[in-house]
Amino acid sequence: MTIFLKDGNIRSTQLVKHAENAISNKRNVKEERRGIAKEEFMSSISIRTCTKCEGTDxxxxxxxxxxxxxxxxxxxxxxxxxxxxxxxxxFHSENGAENILRKTTETNGEQTDVLIHQAIKEKEIVISLPYEGTKPSEVTDNYWIYAKGKIGGKHQPITHRSGKWLIFVGIENVDEVWAKVEKAYKEGKLGPYAKVATAKPNPNATNPETKVICVYTYDWTDEEDVRRIREELRKLGITNKIPYKANEDTLGGKYIVKGHAKISKYYE
Ligand SMILES: [Zn+2]
Structure with a gap:
Protein backbone atom coordinates (compact mmCIF):
# COMPACT_ATOMS: atom_id res chain seq x y z
CA MET A 1 0.00 0.00 0.00
CA THR A 2 1.18 3.55 -0.70
CA ILE A 3 0.19 6.89 0.81
CA PHE A 4 0.45 10.34 -0.72
CA LEU A 5 2.21 13.03 1.26
CA LYS A 6 1.47 16.76 1.10
CA ASP A 7 4.63 17.40 -0.87
CA GLY A 8 3.43 15.08 -3.62
CA ASN A 9 5.85 12.26 -2.71
CA ILE A 10 4.69 8.70 -2.35
CA ARG A 11 5.79 6.56 0.60
CA SER A 12 5.00 3.00 1.40
CA THR A 13 3.25 2.55 4.74
CA GLN A 14 6.09 0.23 5.67
CA LEU A 15 8.60 3.02 5.29
CA VAL A 16 6.46 5.35 7.38
CA LYS A 17 6.10 2.67 10.05
CA HIS A 18 9.85 2.17 10.02
CA ALA A 19 10.45 5.89 10.53
CA GLU A 20 7.89 6.03 13.33
CA ASN A 21 9.58 3.11 15.10
CA ALA A 22 12.98 4.75 14.77
CA ILE A 23 11.67 7.98 16.32
CA SER A 24 9.95 6.11 19.14
CA ASN A 25 13.07 4.03 19.87
CA LYS A 26 15.22 7.14 20.03
CA ARG A 27 12.76 8.69 22.47
CA ASN A 28 12.77 5.57 24.67
CA VAL A 29 16.56 5.49 24.80
CA LYS A 30 16.60 9.13 25.86
CA GLU A 31 14.00 8.54 28.57
CA GLU A 32 16.04 5.61 29.82
CA ARG A 33 19.33 7.54 29.89
CA ARG A 34 17.64 10.34 31.78
CA GLY A 35 16.25 7.87 34.31
CA ILE A 36 19.57 6.10 34.84
CA ALA A 37 21.48 9.36 35.28
CA LYS A 38 19.06 10.51 37.95
CA GLU A 39 19.00 7.14 39.72
CA GLU A 40 22.79 6.91 39.86
CA PHE A 41 22.94 10.39 41.26
CA MET A 42 20.31 9.73 43.91
CA SER A 43 21.72 6.37 45.05
CA SER A 44 25.21 7.77 45.52
CA ILE A 45 24.14 9.99 48.40
CA SER A 46 21.76 8.09 50.66
CA ILE A 47 22.47 8.23 54.37
CA ARG A 48 23.48 5.12 56.30
CA THR A 49 25.67 5.72 59.33
CA CYS A 50 27.12 8.68 61.17
CA THR A 51 30.59 9.45 59.84
CA LYS A 52 31.77 10.46 63.34
CA CYS A 53 30.41 7.82 65.72
CA GLU A 54 28.93 5.26 63.32
CA GLY A 55 25.55 5.64 65.01
CA THR A 56 22.48 4.90 62.94
CA ASP A 57 19.89 7.00 64.79
CA PHE A 91 19.29 22.03 41.28
CA HIS A 92 18.05 22.05 37.72
CA SER A 93 14.69 20.63 38.62
CA GLU A 94 13.92 23.22 41.24
CA ASN A 95 16.10 26.20 40.40
CA GLY A 96 18.02 27.47 37.43
CA ALA A 97 21.79 27.56 37.84
CA GLU A 98 21.68 31.35 38.13
CA ASN A 99 19.11 31.08 40.86
CA ILE A 100 21.28 28.69 42.87
CA LEU A 101 24.24 30.93 42.26
CA ARG A 102 22.32 33.92 43.55
CA LYS A 103 21.26 32.09 46.70
CA THR A 104 24.81 30.88 47.28
CA THR A 105 26.09 34.41 46.79
CA GLU A 106 23.58 35.76 49.25
CA THR A 107 24.72 33.19 51.80
CA ASN A 108 28.47 33.43 51.29
CA GLY A 109 28.99 36.96 50.05
CA GLU A 110 31.62 37.35 47.40
CA GLN A 111 33.21 33.98 48.09
CA THR A 112 31.13 32.61 45.24
CA ASP A 113 33.18 33.04 42.14
CA VAL A 114 33.73 31.92 38.61
CA LEU A 115 34.85 28.44 39.66
CA ILE A 116 31.50 27.69 41.26
CA HIS A 117 29.78 29.08 38.21
CA GLN A 118 31.88 26.82 36.01
CA ALA A 119 31.10 23.80 38.17
CA ILE A 120 27.39 24.54 37.99
CA LYS A 121 27.70 24.95 34.26
CA GLU A 122 29.47 21.61 33.88
CA LYS A 123 26.82 19.89 35.97
CA GLU A 124 24.07 21.57 34.01
CA ILE A 125 25.61 20.40 30.76
CA VAL A 126 25.85 16.79 31.99
CA ILE A 127 22.23 16.82 33.11
CA SER A 128 21.16 18.33 29.79
CA LEU A 129 22.99 15.83 27.59
CA PRO A 130 20.03 13.46 27.16
CA TYR A 131 18.01 16.39 25.80
CA GLU A 132 20.42 17.00 22.95
CA GLY A 133 18.56 17.21 19.66
CA THR A 134 15.19 17.73 21.38
CA LYS A 135 13.05 20.74 20.45
CA PRO A 136 13.16 23.34 23.27
CA SER A 137 9.38 23.79 23.02
CA GLU A 138 8.95 20.10 23.91
CA VAL A 139 11.09 20.01 27.05
CA THR A 140 9.20 20.76 30.25
CA ASP A 141 11.29 19.04 32.96
CA ASN A 142 14.61 20.83 32.49
CA TYR A 143 15.33 24.55 32.11
CA TRP A 144 18.05 24.36 29.47
CA ILE A 145 19.25 22.36 26.50
CA TYR A 146 22.92 22.64 25.58
CA ALA A 147 24.84 22.33 22.37
CA LYS A 148 28.55 21.69 22.73
CA GLY A 149 31.32 22.68 20.35
CA LYS A 150 32.68 19.92 18.18
CA ILE A 151 36.06 18.55 19.24
CA GLY A 152 38.55 20.00 16.78
CA GLY A 153 36.19 22.90 16.06
CA LYS A 154 37.33 26.51 16.00
CA HIS A 155 36.72 27.26 19.67
CA GLN A 156 39.31 27.64 22.43
CA PRO A 157 39.03 26.12 25.92
CA ILE A 158 36.76 28.15 28.18
CA THR A 159 38.39 30.65 30.57
CA HIS A 160 37.20 32.59 33.61
CA ARG A 161 36.68 35.52 31.23
CA SER A 162 34.00 33.69 29.24
CA GLY A 163 30.88 35.49 28.08
CA LYS A 164 27.91 35.08 25.82
CA TRP A 165 25.87 36.57 23.03
CA LEU A 166 22.22 36.69 24.10
CA ILE A 167 19.59 36.04 21.47
CA PHE A 168 16.02 36.68 22.54
CA VAL A 169 13.53 34.82 20.39
CA GLY A 170 9.74 34.77 20.36
CA ILE A 171 8.50 31.48 21.80
CA GLU A 172 7.01 30.53 18.39
CA ASN A 173 10.42 30.77 16.70
CA VAL A 174 12.68 29.21 19.32
CA ASP A 175 12.74 25.68 17.82
CA GLU A 176 13.69 26.97 14.40
CA VAL A 177 16.45 29.31 15.57
CA TRP A 178 17.86 26.74 17.99
CA ALA A 179 17.98 24.11 15.23
CA LYS A 180 20.19 26.47 13.21
CA VAL A 181 22.45 27.17 16.19
CA GLU A 182 22.72 23.43 16.95
CA LYS A 183 23.66 22.69 13.36
CA ALA A 184 26.39 25.35 13.46
CA TYR A 185 27.76 23.66 16.61
CA LYS A 186 27.81 20.27 14.91
CA GLU A 187 29.83 21.90 12.16
CA GLY A 188 32.24 23.35 14.75
CA LYS A 189 31.59 26.94 13.70
CA LEU A 190 30.72 28.55 17.04
CA GLY A 191 32.20 28.61 20.56
CA PRO A 192 32.56 26.12 23.42
CA TYR A 193 28.82 25.75 24.02
CA ALA A 194 25.38 27.32 23.80
CA LYS A 195 22.17 26.86 25.71
CA VAL A 196 18.52 27.51 25.03
CA ALA A 197 15.67 28.04 27.48
CA THR A 198 13.07 25.30 27.22
CA ALA A 199 9.30 25.35 27.71
CA LYS A 200 9.75 24.89 31.45
CA PRO A 201 8.55 28.16 33.03
CA ASN A 202 11.58 29.87 34.58
CA PRO A 203 10.99 32.30 37.45
CA ASN A 204 14.14 34.20 36.37
CA ALA A 205 12.89 34.86 32.85
CA THR A 206 12.04 38.45 32.00
CA ASN A 207 9.21 37.65 29.61
CA PRO A 208 7.37 34.32 29.33
CA GLU A 209 6.69 34.96 25.63
CA THR A 210 10.41 35.17 24.88
CA LYS A 211 13.08 32.49 25.16
CA VAL A 212 16.79 33.17 25.36
CA ILE A 213 19.61 31.43 23.52
CA CYS A 214 23.05 32.02 25.07
CA VAL A 215 25.98 31.51 22.72
CA TYR A 216 29.15 31.40 24.80
CA THR A 217 32.64 32.51 23.84
CA TYR A 218 35.77 31.44 25.74
CA ASP A 219 37.06 34.94 26.60
CA TRP A 220 35.30 38.30 26.31
CA THR A 221 38.61 40.14 25.94
CA ASP A 222 39.33 38.25 22.72
CA GLU A 223 37.35 40.64 20.54
CA GLU A 224 38.31 38.88 17.38
CA ASP A 225 36.79 35.62 18.62
CA VAL A 226 33.70 37.40 20.02
CA ARG A 227 33.15 39.09 16.64
CA ARG A 228 33.88 35.93 14.66
CA ILE A 229 31.08 34.17 16.54
CA ARG A 230 28.77 37.17 16.07
CA GLU A 231 29.46 36.94 12.33
CA GLU A 232 28.54 33.24 12.30
CA LEU A 233 25.26 34.10 14.02
CA ARG A 234 24.57 36.69 11.35
CA LYS A 235 25.04 33.99 8.74
CA LEU A 236 22.33 32.02 10.55
CA GLY A 237 19.93 34.93 10.01
CA ILE A 238 20.37 36.65 13.40
CA THR A 239 20.90 40.12 11.98
CA ASN A 240 19.22 42.36 14.57
CA LYS A 241 21.42 43.91 17.26
CA ILE A 242 22.08 41.59 20.20
CA PRO A 243 23.88 42.13 23.51
CA TYR A 244 27.03 40.38 24.73
CA LYS A 245 27.56 39.84 28.45
CA ALA A 246 30.68 38.81 30.30
CA ASN A 247 30.07 36.15 32.95
CA GLU A 248 32.16 38.21 35.38
CA ASP A 249 29.47 40.88 35.24
CA THR A 250 26.81 38.25 35.74
CA LEU A 251 28.70 36.99 38.78
CA GLY A 252 29.34 40.48 40.08
CA GLY A 253 25.62 40.79 40.65
CA LYS A 254 24.96 43.22 37.80
CA TYR A 255 22.86 40.60 36.09
CA ILE A 256 20.88 39.48 39.09
CA VAL A 257 18.32 42.19 38.48
CA LYS A 258 15.98 40.69 35.90
CA GLY A 259 16.48 41.86 32.36
CA HIS A 260 19.48 42.57 30.22
CA ALA A 261 19.95 46.30 30.07
CA LYS A 262 23.07 48.42 30.50
CA ILE A 263 25.89 45.98 31.22
CA SER A 264 26.65 44.69 27.74
CA LYS A 265 30.31 44.49 26.75
CA TYR A 266 29.21 44.59 23.13
CA TYR A 267 25.96 45.33 21.37
CA GLU A 268 25.95 44.72 17.65
ZN1 LIG B 1 27.23 10.35 65.52
Whole structure:
Protein backbone atom coordinates (compact mmCIF):
# COMPACT_ATOMS: atom_id res chain seq x y z
CA MET A 1 0.00 0.00 0.00
CA THR A 2 1.18 3.55 -0.70
CA ILE A 3 0.19 6.89 0.81
CA PHE A 4 0.45 10.34 -0.72
CA LEU A 5 2.21 13.03 1.26
CA LYS A 6 1.47 16.76 1.10
CA ASP A 7 4.63 17.40 -0.87
CA GLY A 8 3.43 15.08 -3.62
CA ASN A 9 5.85 12.26 -2.71
CA ILE A 10 4.69 8.70 -2.35
CA ARG A 11 5.79 6.56 0.60
CA SER A 12 5.00 3.00 1.40
CA THR A 13 3.25 2.55 4.74
CA GLN A 14 6.09 0.23 5.67
CA LEU A 15 8.60 3.02 5.29
CA VAL A 16 6.46 5.35 7.38
CA LYS A 17 6.10 2.67 10.05
CA HIS A 18 9.85 2.17 10.02
CA ALA A 19 10.45 5.89 10.53
CA GLU A 20 7.89 6.03 13.33
CA ASN A 21 9.58 3.11 15.10
CA ALA A 22 12.98 4.75 14.77
CA ILE A 23 11.67 7.98 16.32
CA SER A 24 9.95 6.11 19.14
CA ASN A 25 13.07 4.03 19.87
CA LYS A 26 15.22 7.14 20.03
CA ARG A 27 12.76 8.69 22.47
CA ASN A 28 12.77 5.57 24.67
CA VAL A 29 16.56 5.49 24.80
CA LYS A 30 16.60 9.13 25.86
CA GLU A 31 14.00 8.54 28.57
CA GLU A 32 16.04 5.61 29.82
CA ARG A 33 19.33 7.54 29.89
CA ARG A 34 17.64 10.34 31.78
CA GLY A 35 16.25 7.87 34.31
CA ILE A 36 19.57 6.10 34.84
CA ALA A 37 21.48 9.36 35.28
CA LYS A 38 19.06 10.51 37.95
CA GLU A 39 19.00 7.14 39.72
CA GLU A 40 22.79 6.91 39.86
CA PHE A 41 22.94 10.39 41.26
CA MET A 42 20.31 9.73 43.91
CA SER A 43 21.72 6.37 45.05
CA SER A 44 25.21 7.77 45.52
CA ILE A 45 24.14 9.99 48.40
CA SER A 46 21.76 8.09 50.66
CA ILE A 47 22.47 8.23 54.37
CA ARG A 48 23.48 5.12 56.30
CA THR A 49 25.67 5.72 59.33
CA CYS A 50 27.12 8.68 61.17
CA THR A 51 30.59 9.45 59.84
CA LYS A 52 31.77 10.46 63.34
CA CYS A 53 30.41 7.82 65.72
CA GLU A 54 28.93 5.26 63.32
CA GLY A 55 25.55 5.64 65.01
CA THR A 56 22.48 4.90 62.94
CA ASP A 57 19.89 7.00 64.79
CA UNK A 58 19.17 10.36 63.16
CA UNK A 59 16.71 13.22 63.31
CA UNK A 60 15.98 15.47 60.37
CA UNK A 61 17.68 18.83 60.83
CA UNK A 62 16.71 21.22 58.06
CA UNK A 63 17.98 21.38 54.50
CA UNK A 64 21.13 22.61 52.81
CA UNK A 65 21.74 24.10 49.40
CA UNK A 66 24.76 23.12 47.34
CA UNK A 67 25.81 23.09 43.74
CA UNK A 68 23.94 19.84 43.23
CA UNK A 69 20.67 21.00 44.68
CA UNK A 70 18.82 20.95 47.98
CA UNK A 71 19.78 18.28 50.52
CA UNK A 72 18.10 16.89 53.58
CA UNK A 73 20.37 17.32 56.60
CA UNK A 74 20.33 14.77 59.42
CA UNK A 75 21.65 15.10 62.96
CA UNK A 76 23.11 12.07 64.71
CA UNK A 77 21.27 11.35 67.97
CA UNK A 78 24.42 9.82 69.43
CA UNK A 79 26.99 12.57 68.91
CA UNK A 80 25.06 15.50 67.46
CA UNK A 81 27.04 15.46 64.21
CA UNK A 82 25.13 16.87 61.24
CA UNK A 83 25.48 15.38 57.79
CA UNK A 84 23.82 15.42 54.44
CA UNK A 85 21.22 12.83 53.61
CA UNK A 86 19.30 12.40 50.42
CA UNK A 87 19.09 14.96 47.68
CA UNK A 88 15.62 16.51 47.79
CA UNK A 89 15.86 18.32 44.47
CA UNK A 90 18.45 18.36 41.74
CA PHE A 91 19.29 22.03 41.28
CA HIS A 92 18.05 22.05 37.72
CA SER A 93 14.69 20.63 38.62
CA GLU A 94 13.92 23.22 41.24
CA ASN A 95 16.10 26.20 40.40
CA GLY A 96 18.02 27.47 37.43
CA ALA A 97 21.79 27.56 37.84
CA GLU A 98 21.68 31.35 38.13
CA ASN A 99 19.11 31.08 40.86
CA ILE A 100 21.28 28.69 42.87
CA LEU A 101 24.24 30.93 42.26
CA ARG A 102 22.32 33.92 43.55
CA LYS A 103 21.26 32.09 46.70
CA THR A 104 24.81 30.88 47.28
CA THR A 105 26.09 34.41 46.79
CA GLU A 106 23.58 35.76 49.25
CA THR A 107 24.72 33.19 51.80
CA ASN A 108 28.47 33.43 51.29
CA GLY A 109 28.99 36.96 50.05
CA GLU A 110 31.62 37.35 47.40
CA GLN A 111 33.21 33.98 48.09
CA THR A 112 31.13 32.61 45.24
CA ASP A 113 33.18 33.04 42.14
CA VAL A 114 33.73 31.92 38.61
CA LEU A 115 34.85 28.44 39.66
CA ILE A 116 31.50 27.69 41.26
CA HIS A 117 29.78 29.08 38.21
CA GLN A 118 31.88 26.82 36.01
CA ALA A 119 31.10 23.80 38.17
CA ILE A 120 27.39 24.54 37.99
CA LYS A 121 27.70 24.95 34.26
CA GLU A 122 29.47 21.61 33.88
CA LYS A 123 26.82 19.89 35.97
CA GLU A 124 24.07 21.57 34.01
CA ILE A 125 25.61 20.40 30.76
CA VAL A 126 25.85 16.79 31.99
CA ILE A 127 22.23 16.82 33.11
CA SER A 128 21.16 18.33 29.79
CA LEU A 129 22.99 15.83 27.59
CA PRO A 130 20.03 13.46 27.16
CA TYR A 131 18.01 16.39 25.80
CA GLU A 132 20.42 17.00 22.95
CA GLY A 133 18.56 17.21 19.66
CA THR A 134 15.19 17.73 21.38
CA LYS A 135 13.05 20.74 20.45
CA PRO A 136 13.16 23.34 23.27
CA SER A 137 9.38 23.79 23.02
CA GLU A 138 8.95 20.10 23.91
CA VAL A 139 11.09 20.01 27.05
CA THR A 140 9.20 20.76 30.25
CA ASP A 141 11.29 19.04 32.96
CA ASN A 142 14.61 20.83 32.49
CA TYR A 143 15.33 24.55 32.11
CA TRP A 144 18.05 24.36 29.47
CA ILE A 145 19.25 22.36 26.50
CA TYR A 146 22.92 22.64 25.58
CA ALA A 147 24.84 22.33 22.37
CA LYS A 148 28.55 21.69 22.73
CA GLY A 149 31.32 22.68 20.35
CA LYS A 150 32.68 19.92 18.18
CA ILE A 151 36.06 18.55 19.24
CA GLY A 152 38.55 20.00 16.78
CA GLY A 153 36.19 22.90 16.06
CA LYS A 154 37.33 26.51 16.00
CA HIS A 155 36.72 27.26 19.67
CA GLN A 156 39.31 27.64 22.43
CA PRO A 157 39.03 26.12 25.92
CA ILE A 158 36.76 28.15 28.18
CA THR A 159 38.39 30.65 30.57
CA HIS A 160 37.20 32.59 33.61
CA ARG A 161 36.68 35.52 31.23
CA SER A 162 34.00 33.69 29.24
CA GLY A 163 30.88 35.49 28.08
CA LYS A 164 27.91 35.08 25.82
CA TRP A 165 25.87 36.57 23.03
CA LEU A 166 22.22 36.69 24.10
CA ILE A 167 19.59 36.04 21.47
CA PHE A 168 16.02 36.68 22.54
CA VAL A 169 13.53 34.82 20.39
CA GLY A 170 9.74 34.77 20.36
CA ILE A 171 8.50 31.48 21.80
CA GLU A 172 7.01 30.53 18.39
CA ASN A 173 10.42 30.77 16.70
CA VAL A 174 12.68 29.21 19.32
CA ASP A 175 12.74 25.68 17.82
CA GLU A 176 13.69 26.97 14.40
CA VAL A 177 16.45 29.31 15.57
CA TRP A 178 17.86 26.74 17.99
CA ALA A 179 17.98 24.11 15.23
CA LYS A 180 20.19 26.47 13.21
CA VAL A 181 22.45 27.17 16.19
CA GLU A 182 22.72 23.43 16.95
CA LYS A 183 23.66 22.69 13.36
CA ALA A 184 26.39 25.35 13.46
CA TYR A 185 27.76 23.66 16.61
CA LYS A 186 27.81 20.27 14.91
CA GLU A 187 29.83 21.90 12.16
CA GLY A 188 32.24 23.35 14.75
CA LYS A 189 31.59 26.94 13.70
CA LEU A 190 30.72 28.55 17.04
CA GLY A 191 32.20 28.61 20.56
CA PRO A 192 32.56 26.12 23.42
CA TYR A 193 28.82 25.75 24.02
CA ALA A 194 25.38 27.32 23.80
CA LYS A 195 22.17 26.86 25.71
CA VAL A 196 18.52 27.51 25.03
CA ALA A 197 15.67 28.04 27.48
CA THR A 198 13.07 25.30 27.22
CA ALA A 199 9.30 25.35 27.71
CA LYS A 200 9.75 24.89 31.45
CA PRO A 201 8.55 28.16 33.03
CA ASN A 202 11.58 29.87 34.58
CA PRO A 203 10.99 32.30 37.45
CA ASN A 204 14.14 34.20 36.37
CA ALA A 205 12.89 34.86 32.85
CA THR A 206 12.04 38.45 32.00
CA ASN A 207 9.21 37.65 29.61
CA PRO A 208 7.37 34.32 29.33
CA GLU A 209 6.69 34.96 25.63
CA THR A 210 10.41 35.17 24.88
CA LYS A 211 13.08 32.49 25.16
CA VAL A 212 16.79 33.17 25.36
CA ILE A 213 19.61 31.43 23.52
CA CYS A 214 23.05 32.02 25.07
CA VAL A 215 25.98 31.51 22.72
CA TYR A 216 29.15 31.40 24.80
CA THR A 217 32.64 32.51 23.84
CA TYR A 218 35.77 31.44 25.74
CA ASP A 219 37.06 34.94 26.60
CA TRP A 220 35.30 38.30 26.31
CA THR A 221 38.61 40.14 25.94
CA ASP A 222 39.33 38.25 22.72
CA GLU A 223 37.35 40.64 20.54
CA GLU A 224 38.31 38.88 17.38
CA ASP A 225 36.79 35.62 18.62
CA VAL A 226 33.70 37.40 20.02
CA ARG A 227 33.15 39.09 16.64
CA ARG A 228 33.88 35.93 14.66
CA ILE A 229 31.08 34.17 16.54
CA ARG A 230 28.77 37.17 16.07
CA GLU A 231 29.46 36.94 12.33
CA GLU A 232 28.54 33.24 12.30
CA LEU A 233 25.26 34.10 14.02
CA ARG A 234 24.57 36.69 11.35
CA LYS A 235 25.04 33.99 8.74
CA LEU A 236 22.33 32.02 10.55
CA GLY A 237 19.93 34.93 10.01
CA ILE A 238 20.37 36.65 13.40
CA THR A 239 20.90 40.12 11.98
CA ASN A 240 19.22 42.36 14.57
CA LYS A 241 21.42 43.91 17.26
CA ILE A 242 22.08 41.59 20.20
CA PRO A 243 23.88 42.13 23.51
CA TYR A 244 27.03 40.38 24.73
CA LYS A 245 27.56 39.84 28.45
CA ALA A 246 30.68 38.81 30.30
CA ASN A 247 30.07 36.15 32.95
CA GLU A 248 32.16 38.21 35.38
CA ASP A 249 29.47 40.88 35.24
CA THR A 250 26.81 38.25 35.74
CA LEU A 251 28.70 36.99 38.78
CA GLY A 252 29.34 40.48 40.08
CA GLY A 253 25.62 40.79 40.65
CA LYS A 254 24.96 43.22 37.80
CA TYR A 255 22.86 40.60 36.09
CA ILE A 256 20.88 39.48 39.09
CA VAL A 257 18.32 42.19 38.48
CA LYS A 258 15.98 40.69 35.90
CA GLY A 259 16.48 41.86 32.36
CA HIS A 260 19.48 42.57 30.22
CA ALA A 261 19.95 46.30 30.07
CA LYS A 262 23.07 48.42 30.50
CA ILE A 263 25.89 45.98 31.22
CA SER A 264 26.65 44.69 27.74
CA LYS A 265 30.31 44.49 26.75
CA TYR A 266 29.21 44.59 23.13
CA TYR A 267 25.96 45.33 21.37
CA GLU A 268 25.95 44.72 17.65
ZN1 LIG B 1 27.23 10.35 65.52
Missing amino acids: FVKSGTKLSMEGRWQVYQCKGCGHKQRGELLAL
